[in-house]
Amino acid sequence: MMKLHHFAAYAALSLLALVPSLSHAAGSTITVTDVIGRKVEVKAPVERVILGEGRQIYFVAALDTDAPFKRVVGWRDDFEKADLDGYKDYLAKYPHIAKLPRFGGSKEGTFDIEQAISLAPDVMIMNVEAKTATDDSKLIEKLAKVGIPVVFVDFRDKPFENTDPSMRLIGKLFGKEARAEEFIAFRNEQIDLVTKRLAGANPPKPVVMMERAAGYSDDCCMSFGNENFGKMVEIAGGINMANKIIPGTFGVVNPEQIIAANPDQVIVTGSNWELYVPGGAWVGVGAGADGAEARRRLAALMKRPAFTGVKAVKTNQVHAIWHQFYNSPYQFVAIQAMAKWLHPDLFKDLDPHRTMRTLHERFLPVAYKPGYWVSLSDKE
CATH class of the missing domain: 3.40.50.1980 (Nitrogenase molybdenum iron protein domain)
Known part of the structure; x- marks a missing residue:
């Protein structure tokens, strides 16, 4: 070929x-x-x-x-x-x-x-x-x-090292250097809203199990090491459970390791993968996704043996977030969403929906449609 x-x-x-x-x-x-x-x-x-x-x-x-x-x-x-x-x-x-x-x-x-x-x-x-x-x-x-x-x-293997240089590179190729710098400044400002407040407050850090593409296959469980969503957890003020288990960006943890860690929070990534895995157990979050259906699927995934008895499930601290944050320059929105889950009192005034809407209004050609994340504790 x-x-x-x-x-x-x-x-x-x-x-x-x-x-x-x-x-x-x-x-x-x-x-x-x-x-x-x-x-x-x-x-x-x-x-x-x-x-x-x-x-x-x-x-x-x-x-x-x-x-x-x-x-x-x-x-x-x-x-x-x-x-x-x-x-x-x-x-x-x-x-x-x-x-x-x-x-x-x-x-x-x-x-x-x-x-x-x-x-x-x-x-x-x-x-x-x-x-x-x-x-x-x-x-x-x-x-x-x-x-x-x-x-x-x-934007995937080492996004917190390479996102800004990648945007500058494309800006130079396109003759859009100023636009690239405008985006980079916005991205870094939004991350700073989280990191600066965490640095000042220094709150206790919850342990987070971050599952990659939950329900995409029957296997349990793909996760992240010290980069990508694993690093987003750390930036948002959490402890990435798999950080010491997975040596690189991507890897696997087994059910026994999840049970032993007894995470305070569980966050899974999902997307509409109907063309990849028709009728699969994945959580279809993304633009305009059906929140009720996404929560139903998320709850079903928590009935797997690795999760049924852990603290996060017992306290309903279970969330799903758009998988494609892992491969785009939009990671700052995911960081804000996770910061609110991990430290709700500290970030009461932070609105990741507003941030995502602003991203679309300032930089993207399509309108913002909510649906990029859900929690089992959501009331609507």
Whole structure:
């Protein structure tokens, strides 16, 4: 699947030569440094972009808010599958995205290089977790031979190290540096609302079991180590139960470890995964999600043996939150939601719904629809 045939490469080069309007005669070549330290030459501002993951539209939309797909000539096929509710919102406003060329994943070996070359992109944006697969397939070298640079961003493996640099990188590629800095400032201000208050109050820290993609499969239980949602728990004033169990960003804890830790709070991630796992036990939180149905599913998940007797379940301190906070620059909203769960008295005046609404109004092209998190203790 990853083979680059001589004929296809020749055809792609011919295509690039025949379409000078796509090669940025007016643009200037700049050198950018991506999040893994690679120096990459790109003609900027870029006009034609392939997204190595469809959910990269989360950060593209924050910069190209007025026309988020104006540069996108192709994208991976994950957005609809991983975030069906969010995809439908964008599809309703931009129906042409249904016809955008789609790719399989480089990690799965289904990325079509010949198709990518035929689209004559100025740059391809890849997530850092795809680096091993791109190295194995020599994807970067193959694309370089036909003048297509690749840059890596990261909102997933080490988001609290790489989100700001990733946004600055895309801002530079898009010619939207000021917009990127505006977003970064907003993000950091919203995180500071939590961290500064916690630093002043220094409250006791509850133990939190953070379950990744609960109900996606029958297995129990995927979780997070010292990054991503695991670090969000720490920033929000909690103790991540799995921090000392999982050495990296992602891993697994077993039911006995959960029972022994007896967490004060349980937070699971979820999304509308009907296209991935039809009729699954996952909690479908996200844009406009049905809160009552999400709570029903969340309560059902707490009947698994790992959770039935723990403190969090007995005291109803059980929550579900949108999984895609883990792979977007919007993590600050999740931090605020978790801070209210972990320290309700300290953060009575903090309104993560208002923060999410402001994010949409200032930076995103689609309207805010509540539904991104629920708690078993919710009254409505």
